[in-house]
Amino acid sequence: MDVYAAGISVKVRAQYVSEGYRYVVDMDLEKFFDRVSHDMLMARVIVV
Numbered sequence: 001m002d003v004y005a006a007g008i009s010v011k012v013r014a015q016y017v018s019e020g021y022r023y024v025v026d027m028d029l030e031k032f033f034d035r036v037s038h039d040m041l042m043a044r045v046i047v048v
Contacts, residue, residue, distance in 0.1 A: 013024050 016024065
């Protein structure tokens with residue numbers, strides 16, 4: 001994440017706090033897509 005994106009992330013999280021949210025969950029979805037079976041994923045997406 002570059003410095004600009006990190007700054008935006010901090011601002012967004014600060015806004016969430018001001019809106020009353022109490023928790024922030026941060027996850028790396030990129031690694032999920034590296035490990036998931038794309039054939040299975042696409043089969044599920046097509047059904048929905």
